[in-house]
């Protein structure tokens with residue numbers, strides 16, 4: 001109990017300590033000379049792959065998107081357990097980035113070994129110094145989130161996405177897509193991440209608590225977004241599945257019309273993650289209308305100033321920032337939502353059934 005520092009569960013303690021985890025990760029990043037070496041390797045690589053399992057896969061997908069958007073360099077994200085077909089097309093001028101909180105996940109380790117066997121260089125990002133995956137990699141990078149006890153990953157996701165976004169920006173500078181002013185501006189935004197996370201939590205937590213009450217009886221729901229918001233939607237859906245045992249599916253909002261919308265009937269909950277980006281906001285507004293027209297119970301997690309004109313049933317406002325901070329501003333309310341629904345159902349969010357913090361079997 002002492003370790004919970006007054007919080008009823010580790011998960012909520014870890015959600016609230018995200019700003020601290022981000023501060024120490026930023027501190028580590030700016031003082032780590034090995035980052036430049038990693039960025040050079042990535043810039044020179046023929047193909048860049050990135051992999052992870054569960055939440056770490058979502059961080060991997062986030063990196064692929066930020067890197068393609070900023071640096072123009074294609075990145076191939078894949079789920080660790082699916083490594084075989086990807087390793088098949090990898091060669092000695094390629095790089096694999098392995099993302100794992102624990103640095104022990106067997107699926108991710110298998111991917112690392114398969115890529116090494118093809119002559120690829122490995123960059124790892126783990127939260128545990130000298131973890132098994134870190135030891136097997138050519139360059140070992142570390143988030144500094146501190147120990148994460150809750151089975152559902154929270155603070156490690158935010159520190160992973162911050163760390164990887166930092167690399168995307170440096171890579172875009174290396175590839176000449178961003179000039180030094182743009183780089184400085186974006187890195188400054190990332191340095192502000194701890195403050196944005198604090199704001200996101202304080203702006204959203206009351207609305208989220210009220211919403212959680214409404215979701216207690218729910219059996220199934222959708223999490224929709226586009227572009228950079230998509231890995232965040234996937235993370236929101238994973239959280240509510242893992243700890244609140246609600247079936248949740250995340251997919252690109254534009255895909256609704258190709259099948260999933262068939263399930264939407266009055267009061268079916270649909271959570272929209274709307275990144276701070278005028279073009280995406282406009283597109284997502286169209287998707288929100290689509291869901292509203294079928295009577296869906298629409299929840300939007302969107303930046304201040306996103307004009308919904310009462311099209312959503314519940315509006316969760318988060319700070320308006322550069323889109324690169326979407327994971328940092330939009331994930332906390334989704335974590336809190338899963339936490340409150342779970343605890344309102346009398347479940348223990350720290351120890352969900354059938355799940356382990358670290359899975360060391362294939």
Ligand code: G6P
Pocket residue numbers: 053054055056099100101102103104105108151152153355356357358359
């Ligand atoms: C387990 C946990 C997940 C986690 C995944 C990957 O399945 O329950 O929360 O995201 O492993 O773990 P890793 O340590 O590799 O990030």
